Amino acid sequence: MKTQTYEQSHGAAKVVTGSAHLLDTGKSKVLVDCGMFQGVDEWRNYEPFAFDSREIKAVILTHGHLDHVGRLPLLYKYGFKGEIFAHPATFDIAKVVLLDSAKLQEEEYKTKFKKAQRIGKENIVKKPLYTVNDVKKMLKNMKKIEIEYKKPIKITKDITATFKDAGHILGSCFVEIDFNEFDIKKRVVFSGDLGNKDNNILPAPKKPTFADALFIESTYGDRLHKSFEESKAEFKKAVIDTLLSGGNVIIPSFAIERAQQILCILKEMSEEKTLPKNAKVFLDSPMADKVTKIYKKWHKMLRKDCQQYKDHPFEFPQLNLVKDVEESKKINSIDKGCVIIAGSGMCNGGRILHHFKHRIWNPKNAVLFVGYQAKGTLGRKIIEGVKHIRIYHEDVIVRAKIYTINGFSAHADQRELLEWMSEFEKLDRIFLIHGEYDKQLVFRDVIEKKMNKRAHIVEFREKIYL
Ligand SMILES: [Zn+2]
Ligand SMILES: [Zn+2]
Incomplete structure (x- = not known):
């Protein structure tokens, strides 16, 4: 049958x-x-x-x-x-x-x-x-x-x-x-x-x-999503404003796709010289680093304008790849001029929490949310405006500027x-x-x-x- x-x-x-x-x-x-x-x-x-x-x-x-x-x-x-x-x-x-x-x-x-x-x-x-x-x-x-x-x-x-x-x-x-x-x-x-x-x-x-x-x-x-160009402009402005006023930028990011998109924008800023020469960009996510290597390996599949950079569409002089936890901790001692990209994307765990603990209390700094924050996550609480968060059993006040950039889906x-x-x-x-x-x-x-x-x-x- x-x-x-x-x-x-x-x-x-x-x-x-x-x-x-x-x-x-x-x-x-x-x-x-x-x-x-x-x-x-x-x-x-x-x-x-x-x-x-x-x-x-x-x-x-x-x-x-x-x-x-x-x-x-x-x-x-x-x-x-x-x-x-x-x-x-x-x-x-x-x-x-x-x-x-x-x-x-x-x-x-x-x-x-x-x-x-x-x-x-x-x-x-x-x-x-x-x-x-x-x-x-x-x-x-x-x-x-x-x-x-x-x-x-x-x-x-x-x-x-x-x-x-x-x-x-x-x-x-x-x-x-x-x-x-x-x-x-x-x-x-x-x-x-x-x-x-x-x-x-x-x-x-x-x-x-x-x-x-x-x-x-x-x-x-x-x-409907906000346009990418509009979001990119918002992103650039937030980074420049924060760095020029002596602060640091923290970006919680997913390791796949979003981290590479962000690196690509920062590379563009580096090339057009809007990213200060002495700024330090840290990719503090072993997983994002691994995935970025895969994107580089398959660079021929990327968009035409990325392909002009061959196997280095995500590299620029200000970029530092953070290898281990020790290196990650060292970033804490840098006072200003940092852009830190770390996971997890919704701030439920990972190295982003350490960076929040050390920087989110300071009104000079900024947190840029560039991805979806699900209900119940720490990321969602912060964009909804909570004033205090708990990180590793410690109460931390949220005084950094919070930006939510919506067009990077x-x-x-x-x-x-x-x-x-x-x-x-x-x-x-x-x-x-x-x-x-x-x-x-x-x-x-x-x-x-x-x-x-x-x-x-x-x-x-x-x-x-x-
Ligand atoms: Zn998917
Ligand atoms: Zn899916």
Whole structure:
């Protein structure tokens, strides 16, 4: 008996994180992404998969962000033995991301365990999902298949896929998947995360062709971004004003994409001589440093204006790479003229906290927020105007100037999502994934009004027949 092909989302359904979409043709099962749940949905990472990992023939990765690759080690743990298809730059980024995630999980476990021991409750502390060793073992055994943009590649006996540049982070793709359904050719497209055209390092997302069904991300389906140029001007002004008045600039930043965008702007300032010669820019994030090296390695994929710098699109005389914690501590003794870029991007941990402790009390300094700050994070509290924060059991007053610069998103906004969708020559069914439900409702209405098409908001583990 013939069975009908279906899609089933095991994450990123009515939420942004945990991307994992199963495609089952009856002949083969493949997974598009295998990402980690983050924030309030984190507990879901501990649930076993609702499918048999041993039956998955292949995994297609759209890009290397944790919410798209973070559950891969678990897939192996449960017996996955298939191939993984991704752009080589995605393999590079995923390696850094997974090792970092494992390390953080191990550290968090140790801290929680110690605390729990003191009250005799160590047995309720959740173990890490996986360790650095687990990831290393996985990386060694991984059957990596490196794709080329635009070149169709056989994923399984009955499934072929074409990967195209999504312009979201280095190596990101949207994927056109072809298979036969009752001897009729069908095409399903997964948008992955779609990039924001308006940026300074990556080319715009490529055009799609056609789809019988499209699964599209909807992270910013409800809003429009501020223009990049406007945000860049705001950024430059804040940096110059602070440095010229004898202060220091602290920039909490994500390690992937945002850190490189910021370095690129600072390089521009250095070249146009608006960044003072004696200023010291510190990239105080080992992970951002590793990712920047990957961006340099793949410099031919960057925007044309970045390519003129060949393998040094992010380097300039004022830049210092901070190697270890000792070097990081030494920055504290510098009185003025520093620009410090550090993680974590939402200030939940990492070296940024030390820099806050040493500098955020001083009204001469400035903090520049250049990325999204989720509810409940320290970053969000600061932009909402709290006057006191607690860092390492110490009360610190917030007197530094706080700037929120909004136009540096790596995601397409509502207008760009609609524009990209309108480029399909034929587009039958639309399914919304990778977005918060209230935002998806807004986006669904807009699609109906502006494109005269219905869109369906995908439920967690709902079977969608194609
Ligand atoms: Zn992403
Ligand atoms: Zn994502």
